[in-house]
Every structure is written in C-alpha cells, then in structure tokens.
C-alpha cells in the first residue's frame with residue numbers, strides 16, 4: 001500500500017424519493033430498499049478510493065432509528081474510513097427529508113466492507129486512506145477494532161489475535 005488517497009476523495013452522495021413500490025404495509029420505506037441504496041452508494045465510494053471494481057464482503061449492524069415515510073426524500077452519504085490490504089471499510093449515513101414540512105431527520109448508519117478486485121477477479125491492494133478532519137480521524141481510529149470484531153464474527157480471526165480489541169477490554173495474556 002504505497003499510494004495514498006485522502007478519504008474525502010471517496011465521498012459519494014445519492015438522493016432517492018420514496019415511492020409506494022418501496023414501502024411496507026405501514027407506508028414506510030422497506031428496510032431492504034434502504035440496504036440496496038446503501039450498498040450502491042458505498043460501493044461507489046469504495047470504487048472511487050480503490051480505482052477498481054469492488055465487491056461487498058460484509059455488512060455490519062445497520063441501525064434503523066426512525067421510519068421513513070412514502071413521499072420523503074432520502075439522502076445517503078458514504079465515505080471510506082480506512083483501507084487495509086485489499087479491503088476498505090465504508091461508513092454510510094442516511095437521512096430523510098419531508099420537503100413541504102421542512103423536516104430533516106437522521107435515520108440510519110452502517111459500516112460496510114468492500115474488497116477490490118483485479119481484472120482476473122482476485123483481491124488486489126488498495127491505496128492507504130488518509131483522514132483529515134476530527135470526525136474522519138475518529139472513524140479511522142475505530143476502524144481497526146471494528147475490523148477485528150467482524151473478522152472474529154466471520155470466523156476469519158481468533159479472539160487471541162485481536163490485539164486492538166483486547167486493549168480496549170484491558171485483557172492481559
């Protein structure tokens with residue numbers, strides 16, 4: 001990972017309107033539609049960082065703090081938080097807007113992980129991600145812990161190797 005890119009270069013926003021075919025029986029946006037939009041906006045952010053095709057490797061806990069109503073406008077914002085070797089973590093935020101009522105509400109947050117692929121479909125290294133602002137630095141700092149947790153949950157890392165996690169729980173060998 002010799003090349004470096006500032007994380008802001010990956011910033012991607014997407015705006016959608018909630019139509020009746022996006023809703024459940026309560027006239028609220030179906031969670032699955034939101035996840036679909038999140039996957040797209042986050043994949044574009046990851047592609048912008050990697051300058052390569054990317055695939056979704058995992059999705060962390062998506063929060064649904066408020067229902068989104070039919071007719072609302074949904075804006076999604078995605079940015080790479082940190083790059084590892086061939087994978088990148090992307091943070092996605094969504095908020096809803098009722099334009100006639102001039103009401104905006106933060107509704108969802110999630111972390112997705114993407115892997116960059118070369119022309120043969122094999123994982124390929126991505127540039128280092130460089131945070132600049134305080135918020136970007138905070139997301140960057142937490143990314144290693146979140147990576148270790150998700151790799152343990154995916155059965156790809158043993159808790160013994162999760163040094164960053166052990167440090168926050170003050171676990172001594």
Ligand SMILES: CC(=O)SCCNC(=O)CCNC(=O)[C@H](O)C(C)(C)COP(=O)(O)OP(=O)(O)OC[C@H]1O[C@@H](n2cnc3c(N)ncnc32)[C@H](O)[C@@H]1OP(=O)(O)O
Nearest residue numbers: 039043054055056057058084085086087113115123150154
């Ligand atoms: C945008 C879209 O919707 S794409 C469609 C949905 N996604 C897909 O179809 C992806 C299907 N999965 C795959 O192709 C493969 O499992 C891959 C490419 C994700 C990983 O392939 P692997 O053979 O396991 O590759 P490998 O072991 O080298 O790991 C590659 C990277 O993936 C990361 N990774 C693999 N699985 C996970 C996971 N569950 N969570 C987080 N990261 C993961 C690894 O940590 C590694 O990251 P690093 O290089 O930064 O350390």
